[in-house]
Amino acid sequence: MLYFIPTPIGNLEDISQRSLRLLSSLPMLFCEDTRVTKQLLKLLSERYNLEICAKKFISLHSHNEEKVLENLDKSLFEQDCAYVSDAGMPGISDPGTKLIQYAQKNKIPYEVLPGSNAALLAYVSSGFENSKFLFWGFLPSKEKALIQALKTILSHPYPTIVYEAPHRIKKSIELLASLEPEREVFLIKEATKKHEKHFKGSALHVKEQLSQSNLKGEWVIVVKQTKKSYQQNMLDIDDILPLSLPPKEKAKLLSKLTNESTKEWYLRLQKEN
Numbered sequence: 011m012l013y014f015i016p017t018p019i020g021n022l023e024d025i026s027q028r029s030l031r032l033l034s035s036l037p038m039l040f041c042e043d044t045r046v047t048k049q050l051l052k053l054l055s056e057r058y059n060l061e062i063c064a065k066k067f068i069s070l071h072s073h074n075e076e077k078v079l080e081n082l083d084k085s086l087f088e089q090d091c092a093y094v095s096d097a098g099m100p101g102i103s104d105p106g107t108k109l110i111q112y113a114q115k116n117k118i119p120y121e122v123l124p125g126s127n128a129a130l131l132a133y134v135s136s137g138f139e140n141s142k143f144l145f146w147g148f149l150p151s152k153e154k155a156l157i158q159a160l161k162t163i164l165s166h167p168y169p170t171i172v173y174e175a176p177h178r179i180k181k182s183i184e185l186l187a188s189l190e191p192e193r194e195v196f197l198i199k200e201a202t203k204k205h206e207k208h209f210k211g212s213a214l215h216v217k218e219q220l221s222q223s224n225l226k227g228e229w230v231i232v233v234k235q236t237k238k239s240y241q242q243n244m245l246d247i248d249d250i251l252p253l254s255l256p257p258k259e260k261a262k263l264l265s266k267l268t269n270e271s272t273k274e275w276y277l278r279l280q281k282e283n
Contacts, residue, residue: 012113013092014106016099016125017050019228020203022057024126030058032092032123038066040093042105047094075108087118099127103147103173128201129171132230135208136196138169140235146172149182157185163233164190174229180220182231187213194234200227 013032018024033039033051041047044067051062070078070093093100093109100106100122113120129145146163149172150156160182163170174182179197186195191214199207205227209216250263261275268275 011090012087012109012118012120013090014100014110014120014122015092015094016123016127017094017097019097019126019128019131019201020206022053024202025054026123026125029123029125030054030060033062033064033094034060035063036090036092037063038068038086038089038091039064040068040070040091040109042071042094042096044069046096050094070105070109072105075105079108079112082112084116084118087113087116097126099125102127102129102145126202128173128198128228128230131201132196132198132232133169133171135198135201136169136210136232138194138196138232138234140169143169143171143232146170148173148175149178151178153181153185156182157189160186160189164193165236165238166233168235170233170235172231172233174231176225176227176229179225179229179231183213183217183220186233187217193236196232196234198230199225201230203227 013036015029015032017029033054039047047067051064054060055062068078093106095104095106098104101110110120110122112118133143144166146159150159163172164186183195183197186193192212194211195209195213195216197209197216197220199205199209207223209219209223211219247264247267250260250267253260255263257276257279258272261272261279264270264275265272
């Protein structure tokens with residue numbers, strides 16, 4: 011069995027009993043970062059008096075996933091093993107999805123364990139009352155793409171959850187406040203850790219709060235939904251594909267519709283023709 015084990019996003023006590031049992035007993039672990047996993051196992055073994063069984067650690071992260079999986083010996087999965095992300099749920103703004111696809115393709119039995127997730131924690135903490143919400147992941151780093159992303163988020167009919175890095179949080183909130191200063195937002199810094207802190211109010215108010223705050227740590231932003239009436243765009247991929255347009259123009263339209271890159275769509279259209 012291949013297990014996908016979520017790890018604490020800050021507080022070690024958030025690890026589940028089942029995760030502890032598996033982490034202490036499995037002989038091999040795939041890791042987002044082997045150094046981080048080994049340190050985590052050391053801390054867990056000291057706190058919970060565990061004897062760690064793992065002897066083999068395989069690095070599997072966003073920059074090497076495809077290469078590692080191409081050269082992977084399937085016999086490795088004849089024994090129980092697991093994938094461990096650095097913090098949080100594998101596959102949610104963390105590697106892991108490609109290994110799940112590999113398991114599906116090769117009929118390898120797998121199981122995903124429930125566990126810590128910063129996005130859900132932040133959404134519940136926000137107090138925004140809506141049974142529907144959207145998860146965006148990390149915001150773009152380049153300003154032009156960031157502004158476009160924020161404009162899209164501000165137009166959503168549901169609350170939107172995003173991740174942001176400490177060195178970019180100030181810029182992102184400043185841009186958000188410049189686009190729509192009165193939009194209500196909720197921010198959580200260092201969730202589950204000793205210095206966890208919440209910020210809630212208009213984008214403009216939160217911007218002022220951040221100017222006087224320590225910005226170090228991991229951030230999650232929840233942007234409340236727009237109050238404007240929303241009309242769903244009924245245009246979809248099947249509407250675009252039959253159009254008599256040059257491949258580059260068609261690729262641009264499909265890119266905007268799906269958030270996939272123009273280059274990926276252009277290459278796909280070339281293959282289909």
